[in-house]
Amino acid sequence: MRFSKYILTILFITGTIGVYAQVADTAFTLQKCLDIAVKNNLQVKQSGINAESARIDLRQSRENLLPSIGANASRSFYNGRGISPITNAYVNQSQTNDSYNLNGNLTLFNGFALQNAIKSASLAYQAGKMNFQAAKDVITVQVIVGYLAILDNQEILNASRNALAVQQETVNRMNVLEQQGANKAASDLTDQKGALASNEVSVVNAQNNLDASKINLFQLMNIQFQPGASFEGLNAEDLQGDYGADPDKVYETALQQFAAVKAATLTRQSAEKTVSALRGALLPSITLGGNLSTAYSNTASQQDSSGVSHSVAYRDQLKNNYNSSVALGLNIPIFSNGVKRNTLAKAKLNAMYQKDVEETTKIALKQNIEQAYYNMMAAYKKYQSLNDQVKAYTESYRIYKLRFDAGVLTSVDFIIAKNNLESATVNLISAKYDYIVDSKILDYYQGKLSLQ
Numbered sequence: 001m002r003f004s005k006y007i008l009t010i011l012f013i014t015g016t017i018g019v020y021a022q023v024a025d026t027a028f029t030l031q032k033c034l035d036i037a038v039k040n041n042l043q044v045k046q047s048g049i050n051a052e053s054a055r056i057d058l059r060q061s062r063e064n065l066l067p068s069i070g071a072n073a074s075r076s077f078y079n080g081r082g083i084s085p086i087t088n089a090y091v092n093q094s095q096t097n098d099s100y101n102l103n104g105n106l107t108l109f110n111g112f113a114l115q116n117a118i119k120s121a122s123l124a125y126q127a128g129k130m131n132f133q134a135a136k137d138v139i140t141v142q143v144i145v146g147y148l149a150i151l152d153n154q155e156i157l158n159a160s161r162n163a164l165a166v167q168q169e170t171v172n173r174m175n176v177l178e179q180q181g182a183n184k185a186a187s188d189l190t191d192q193k194g195a196l197a198s199n200e201v202s203v204v205n206a207q208n209n210l211d212a213s214k215i216n217l218f219q220l221m222n223i224q225f226q227p228g229a230s231f232e233g234l235n236a237e238d239l240q241g242d243y244g245a246d247p248d249k250v251y252e253t254a255l256q257q258f259a260a261v262k263a264a265t266l267t268r269q270s271a272e273k274t275v276s277a278l279r280g281a282l283l284p285s286i287t288l289g290g291n292l293s294t295a296y297s298n299t300a301s302q303q304d305s306s307g308v309s310h311s312v313a314y315r316d317q318l319k320n321n322y323n324s325s326v327a328l329g330l331n332i333p334i335f336s337n338g339v340k341r342n343t344l345a346k347a348k349l350n351a352m353y354q355k356d357v358e359e360t361t362k363i364a365l366k367q368n369i370e371q372a373y374y375n376m377m378a379a380y381k382k383y384q385s386l387n388d389q390v391k392a393y394t395e396s397y398r399i400y401k402l403r404f405d406a407g408v409l410t411s412v413d414f415i416i417a418k419n420n421l422e423s424a425t426v427n428l429i430s431a432k433y434d435y436i437v438d439s440k441i442l443d444y445y446q447g448k449l450s451l452q
Helices: 030-040 040-063 112-180 188-221 247-257 259-281 314-320 341-403 412-445
Strands: 069-078 081-083 091-092 095-109 285-297 301-303 309-311 322-329
Touching: 030 112, 030 188, 040 112, 112 188, 112 259, 112 412, 188 412, 247 259, 247 341, 247 412, 259 341, 285 314, 341 412
Parallel strands: none
Antiparallel strands: 069 095, 081 091, 095 285, 285 322, 301 309
């Protein structure tokens, strides 16, 4: 069964490449494989990092509403003639001057640019979380498909081995008859040996396919390949022609549940809010500012009652030189080399692009759902026909074997009957897993992947 065709129908599915980690256990269940893959997948990790980065952007956009407060202190040294910062008079001596300043600024209005930036960041963060979930969904469905491929190939290998064992018994019997000279035709033994060789090739091919599917699953889990690993089977599923929902209903549910669609919608909404924020930046802004400052200089002095000058103490200077101010500012953007308008124009284009991405995602989703649904129904019909075929060929093989053992049928006719049964059995196994895989894909689009 070509499982790769199912992977191609899934949105945003990418391969997993990374450094392998060693896992000691050799028995795997589907849930264990899913846990390992989600933990190790690099795309999932990257999506998680991007979501966390978006969360920080949201926090920053909210904190932009708070005032900005800064403080500074400085000490300067002068030699020669200069102006005293305290007396504002010329002095001709070495100066040591200290200054301290505390200032703050708060945006009162800027065209609601800050508020719209918060909305944009909030939507971007939600989109980031949806992308994170979408990445986990992608690796989940990849692992489920890969796991089912292993179970499919295991059943085919078992069927091939059983057919080989049956053919070996036939060859052994023909050897005995050949020694007794009781074979009907001279080619009876060689015909059966040729059929045995074909069965051996089938076993080798089935084993190779199983090994390849195991390697693929270990790569999805991003761990070291373990050739001896075993995989627990799933509960047997009764194949039903009625999935319980038609493609339209599946699509309606997927629009509400599928993480990739929700991420595309949120990203588009975030882009639109970014346009609103940048448009607000073209409007006048009102700010409120405040300042506290004080200073010290070794040139500061004061006279006592006798007319003698004395230096003013450091603490007294800081107290005496204290000053404060409050300012209300209006900033009107007139021309800034077109930067703001061009940035706004690009934001509008990005919003249009994100809208197209959203629509493309929805169209692709609908098409993929329809394809998966009709593939599932085709697999179900094929399974029904093959099930009847296996029953018919089983009975034919039984009759042909009785006639061949009685010596009234040629080995060629017997081999044809045997090959028909083996081929129908393998096709039945593949059809069953085709149906299961397509049903899982439909579950995937509706956000309700089931492990059973």
